[in-house]
Amino acid sequence: MAVTILKERWTSKVAEVTIGEGPKAVKVGGDSTLPYLTFEGQVPNAPVVALEVSDVYPEDWPEILKNAWGDVLSDPVAWAKKAVEFGADAVALRLDSAHPDKGNASAEDVARTAKAVADAIDVPLIVLGCGVEEKDAEIFPTVGEVLQGKNCLIGCATQENYNSIVATALVNGHSVIASSPLDINLAKQLNILITEMNLPSDRIVIDPLIGALGYGIEYAYSIMERARLGALTGDKMLAMPIICFVGQESWKAKEAKDEGSPEGYDWGGQYTRAILWEVMTATTLLQAGGHLFLMRHPDSLKQFKDHVAAISKGAQY
Amino acid sequence: MALTGLEIYKQLPKKNCKECGQPTCLAFAMQLAAGKASLEACPYVSDAAKEFLGAASAPPIALVKIGTGEKELSIGNETVLFRHDKRFEHPTGIAIEVYDDMSAEEIAAKVDAINKLVFDRVGQIHEVDLVAVVNRSGDAGKFVEAVKAVQGATKYPLILISSDVNAMGQALEVAAAGKPLVYAATAENYEAMTELAKKYQVPLAVKGSNLNELAELVEKVTALGWKELVIDSGAREVAQALGDLTQIRRKALKEKFRPFGYPAIAFASNPENPLQEAIDAGVYIAKYAGIVVISSADPAVVLPLITLRLNIYTDPQKPIAVEAKIYEIGNPGPDAPVFITTNFSLTYFCVAGDVEASRVPAYVIPIDTDGISVLTAWAAGKYSPEKIAEDLKNLGIKDKINHNKIIIPGHVAVLSGKLAELSGFEVIVGPRESSGIPSFLKQRWN
Ligand code: B12
Ligand code: SF4
Numbered sequence: 133m134a135v136t137i138l139k140e141r142w143t144s145k146v147a148e149v150t151i152g153e154g155p156k157a158v159k160v161g162g163d164s165t166l167p168y169l170t171f172e173g174q175v176p177n178a179p180v181v182a183l184e185v186s187d188v189y190p191e192d193w194p195e196i197l198k199n200a201w202g203d204v205l206s207d208p209v210a211w212a213k214k215a216v217e218f219g220a221d222a223v224a225l226r227l228d229s230a231h232p233d234k235g236n237a238s239a240e241d242v243a244r245t246a247k248a249v250a251d252a253i254d255v256p257l258i259v260l261g262c263g264v265e266e267k268d269a270e271i272f273p274t275v276g277e278v279l280q281g282k283n284c285l286i287g288c289a290t291q292e293n294y295n296s297i298v299a300t301a302l303v304n305g306h307s308v309i310a311s312s313p314l315d316i317n318l319a320k321q322l323n324i325l326i327t328e329m330n331l332p333s334d335r336i337v338i339d340p341l342i343g344a345l346g347y348g349i350e351y352a353y354s355i356m357e358r359a360r361l362g363a364l365t366g367d368k369m370l371a372m373p374i375i376c377f378v379g380q381e382s383w384k385a386k387e388a389k390d391e392g393s394p395e396g397y398d399w400g401g402q403y404t405r406a407i408l409w410e411v412m413t414a415t416t417l418l419q420a421g422g423h424l425f426l427m428r429h430p431d432s433l434k435q436f437k438d439h440v441a442a443i444s445k446g447a448q449y
Numbered sequence: 450m451a452l453t454g455l456e457i458y459k460q461l462p463k464k465n466c467k468e469c470g471q472p473t474c475l476a477f478a479m480q481l482a483a484g485k486a487s488l489e490a491c492p493y494v495s496d497a498a499k500e501f502l503g504a505a506s507a508p509p510i511a512l513v514k515i516g517t518g519e520k521e522l523s524i525g526n527e528t529v530l531f532r533h534d535k536r537f538e539h540p541t542g543i544a545i546e547v548y549d550d551m552s553a554e555e556i557a558a559k560v561d562a563i564n565k566l567v568f569d570r571v572g573q574i575h576e577v578d579l580v581a582v583v584n585r586s587g588d589a590g591k592f593v594e595a596v597k598a599v600q601g602a603t604k605y606p607l608i609l610i611s612s613d614v615n616a617m618g619q620a621l622e623v624a625a626a627g628k629p630l631v632y633a634a635t636a637e638n639y640e641a642m643t644e645l646a647k648k649y650q651v652p653l654a655v656k657g658s659n660l661n662e663l664a665e666l667v668e669k670v671t672a673l674g675w676k677e678l679v680i681d682s683g684a685r686e687v688a689q690a691l692g693d694l695t696q697i698r699r700k701a702l703k704e705k706f707r708p709f710g711y712p713a714i715a716f717a718s719n720p721e722n723p724l725q726e727a728i729d730a731g732v733y734i735a736k737y738a739g740i741v742v743i744s745s746a747d748p749a750v751v752l753p754l755i756t757l758r759l760n761i762y763t764d765p766q767k768p769i770a771v772e773a774k775i776y777e778i779g780n781p782g783p784d785a786p787v788f789i790t791t792n793f794s795l796t797y798f799c800v801a802g803d804v805e806a807s808r809v810p811a812y813v814i815p816i817d818t819d820g821i822s823v824l825t826a827w828a829a830g831k832y833s834p835e836k837i838a839e840d841l842k843n844l845g846i847k848d849k850i851n852h853n854k855i856i857i858p859g860h861v862a863v864l865s866g867k868l869a870e871l872s873g874f875e876v877i878v879g880p881r882e883s884s885g886i887p888s889f890l891k892q893r894w895n
Contacts, residue, residue, distance in 0.1 A: 408750065
């Protein structure tokens with residue numbers, strides 16, 4: 133019996149954002165179907181994986197994660213180069229040193245680091261602030277300026293501080309991560325505010341604030357599915373590509389961090405468990421519509437890429 | 450094909466007697482068409498109408514049960530494509546393979562490992578659901594021996610995997626009482642396999658080599674009079690399987706395409722690469738598999754899958770909450786520390802688990818935040834100093850302790866001043882993540 137393949141006729145697609153410049157620039161988004169349902173639309177760009185680099189030694193990382201990086205963790209430039217060697221499509225630099233509790237570095241200080249990292253790598257650079265909204269608003273004008281022309285992705289811009297971050301993106305030619313806590317209406321509202329400042333919608337990436345596997349991933353999963361359905365049915369303010377802070381969230385989970393198991397249970401070896409915690413957080417959110425994945429362990433990156441190679445083949449009908 | 454409300458209405462008695470619980474026959478017809486009511490609710494439908502409507506009023510995806518007793522697994526009966534529309538009903542059954550060409554010791558060891566795959570999450574015990582015995586040897590005798598051995602060693606229902614009708618017949622002789630899933634009827638053997646399933650009244654998997662062949666085979670099997678089915682498009686690569694599982698679910702729900710109106714089974718087994726096996730299995734859990742089969746019994750592979758299944762299948766409308774009261778962990782005395790958290794079950798069980806791990810007896814008090822996490826509740830105004838102070842007063846924790854200290858989550862350090870003022874407690878700011886509690890207690894509590 134010939135089964136007629138049921139294809140949805142989507143009327144619209146996800147915006148395509150370019151990050152970086154030169155031969156290693158990457159494009160994200162552009163999808164005209166749900167994730168990897170290539171029988172009814174296109175998935176023109178592979179998901180982009182960025183490895184995270186911080187300008188502060190990552191005290192709170194578990195040994196298994198620190199060991200994967202060796203001795204570069206105190207030097208953001210060496211660390212970023214190593215990320216590229218590990219096969220990262222992009223580097224995500226966190227300017228943690230600007231955090232009031234972690235040194236309260238000045239805009240000039242962090243800008244110098246950002247510039248040094250950008251100059252040392254040939255892949256696109258994502259620059260993240262320290263997460264304190266006022267401080268990020270303070271550092272980004274300078275950071276954005278020293279990176280002028282590099283077409284970086286910078287953020288996170290929130291309802292509180294988007295003004296400053298979007299302004300520097302506009303002047304210096306960067307794209308912006310628009311961050312709102314797990315609410316489709318808040319995401320939309322922030323995108324409207326940002327586009328009203330005349331930043332084109334193909335220079336915005338949505339951060340829905342994910343949770344890791346076991347720690348709220350289901351909320352992000354559903355918000356992202358709804359955003360993708362919105363994008364495919366013509367809602368331009370939900371049609372931006374989506375970034376997922378996978379490493380940050382999954383390495384908080386004790387299933388990833390703990391070497392041993394809780395009393396009375398066997399969780400198996402830490403390596404497999406921890407890598408799977410990070411990769412499956414990513415691959416699950418890939419199914420929900422994620423485009424850009426920030427990870428921490430180089431082996432997670434490799435496993436994720438192997439999966440992408442397999443799933444990108446699409447079903448044949 | 451799906452019937453419209455009007456088409457159904459024509460077949461109803463039109464008495465408008467309300468006995469079906471609907472105000473009118475037409476309203477009842479609309480409910481039936483939407484799959485929200487069952488024809489049995491009307492005592493007056495004629496037999497002819499029943500026959501005509503039977504198929505149309507059946508749920509779009511059948512409910513299938515495997516096994517018996519406590520470990521019986523129900524799959525199917527799904528009604529939506531996206532979990533934000535309405536929750537997914539029956540969590541994907543996780544099956545682990547055992548091969549009949551393994552030695553008796555190897556089989557025993559693997560079944561033992563499977564039996565031990567038990568995890569505690571948010572206060573509930575989670576396990577795998579099925580053991581799949583695979584006739585990899587091609588030998589009927591070995592298959593029967595393996596089935597016997599597995600059956601004797603585990604409480605989980607079985608999937609019997611063999612394309613050899615003779616081997617299957619012999620295995621069912623020893624295993625049918627446990628209501629295993631017979632895998633599988635194929636183009637070559639479907640008549641005999643269906644006979645076996647009927648004879649032993651056990652669920653039957655139907656396996657095509659693609660969607661077309663699957664649909665054809667399902668029609669043939671149902672024509673032979675057996676409808677307790679689980680379906681397999683034969684796809685073994687993740688990309689094809691994702692497409693097929695999506696088509697099966699879509700066609701069943703949106704077109705009421707009968708041949709696909711059964712739960713689907715997907716195979717992720719990949720012994721050479723357990724990480725990719727887990728990743729593929731994760732895709733199938735998110736995307737519509739009723740059963741997913743894997744080869745690994747490594748807890749490090751199974752724990753993430755069980756966690757993902759729990760996440761995908763929770764009700765998006767209702768967070769799981771625990772009762773807001775004073776919990777005593779490990780027999781706390783009057784000098785024991787007091788931890789203040791929220792009643793989101795994930796939050797509570799993280800804290801309770803880590804307090805337990807510290808081996809310091811303690812009180813843990815979840816404040817009623819309508820079941821949401823610390824920061825979410827704080828941002829939503831449900832974890833305010835006023836609310837916490839009031840709850841602590843009502844719960845009477847003061848009467849249980851001889852000190853005046855409470856410990857709050859590090860994430861809400863900002864609360865401490867106001868909370869101290871309102872409650873009269875000395876407020877100690879704990880670590881941000883509950884995993885820091887054991888070392889925190891070592892340093893700060895004596
Ligand atoms: C899932 C989620 C939601 C879900 C809620 C799920 C739920 N049942 O709670 C939904 C989608 C509903 C939601 C909504 C909102 N959210 Co929300 N959400 C999250 C998310 C992604 C995860 C939260 C979670 O489940 N964490 C897991 C639990 C276990 O963590 P936890 O409760 O904090 O517990 C840990 C620690 O605090 C500690 N701990 C707990 N108790 C105790 C006690 C002691 C004594 C100690 C020592 C330690 C300790 O141990 C636990 C494990 O380490 C976070 C972002 C993130 N990735 O963390 C945002 C987040 C919490 N949300 C946020 C916000 C702002 C909101 C909204 C107000 C926004 C909106 N959309 O309007 C709403 C409010 C909802 C409402 N009005 O009820 C913000 C809060 C910002 C802030 N700093 O105040 C966050 C941090 C996102 C962000 N970065 O902006 N959210
Ligand atoms: S019980 Fe039957 S006859 Fe009575 S109102 Fe309902 S559908 Fe009509």
